[in-house]
Amino acid sequence: MTRSAVFLDRDGTIIEERGYLDRLDMLTLFPWTADALRLLKRAGFATVVVTNQSAIGRGLIDEAFLETVHSAINRRLEPAHAAVDRFYYCPHFVDSKVERYRQACRCRKPAPGLIEQACQDMDLDPARSVMVGDRWLDVACARAAGTGAVLVRSGHGAHEADAPPAGAQADAILDNLMEAAGWILRRATRV
Numbered sequence: 209m210t211r212s213a214v215f216l217d218r219d220g221t222i223i224e225e226r227g228y229l230d231r232l233d234m235l236t237l238f239p240w241t242a243d244a245l246r247l248l249k250r251a252g253f254a255t256v257v258v259t260n261q262s263a264i265g266r267g268l269i270d271e272a273f274l275e276t277v278h279s280a281i282n283r284r285l286e287p288a289h290a291a292v293d294r295f296y297y298c299p300h301f302v303d304s305k306v307e308r309y310r311q312a313c314r315c316r317k318p319a320p321g322l323i324e325q326a327c328q329d330m331d332l333d334p335a336r337s338v339m340v341g342d343r344w345l346d347v348a349c350a351r352a353a354g355t356g357a358v359l360v361r362s363g364h365g366a367h368e369a370d371a372p373p374a375g376a377q378a379d380a381i382l383d384n385l386m387e388a389a390g391w392i393l394r395r396a397t398r399v
């Protein structure tokens with residue numbers, strides 16, 4: 209495993225937190241997202257979204273709609289020469305009416321399954337990578353996967369940041385993804 213990555217939570221980290229996003233007009237990138245992703249990409253990091261999407265298992269959206277949302281994100285990033293390289297998502301919900309979604313899986317954050325799958329598929333080194341998210345479950349996922357962990361104060365981070373669960377510790381707590389990108393780039397030049 210050779211390449212470094214920045215793993216990104218989606219809702220509250222790269223786009224506005226909107227609960228279950230089930231209409232394309234609810235999709236809003238944060239104003240700093242494109243610039244932050246361009247900087248990371250230019251520095252050679254793979255950019256990989258890892259997102260819990262139990263809305264699929266709950267029957268609120270289907271996988272085709274989720275793909276539409278993810279294509280729309282990249283279309284909006286393109287003018288800024290930024291991109292998410294790949295999107296990994298957990299569609300599962302333990303009480304789903306649909307059998308293939310009904311499972312206590314290894315991929316729902318805070319479990320590390322999505323990051324592990326991405327590392328395998330894309331030849332990424334978790335030890336040289338960082339996960340950025342707005343919730344402590346993202347930090348727990350990072351720890352389980354062996355990546356660095358940055359909590360941002362956007363989205364749920366606005367209230368979660370000041371209330372860490374017992375024993376939880378992020379490598380940094382920063383205002384948003386742009387600050388996280390700066391932190392990651394400074395850290396990368398030290399190693």
Ligand SMILES: [Mg+2]
Pocket residue numbers: 217218219220221341342343363364
């Ligand atoms: Mg989030």
Ligand SMILES: [Zn+2]
Pocket residue numbers: 298299300313314315316
């Ligand atoms: Zn899952």
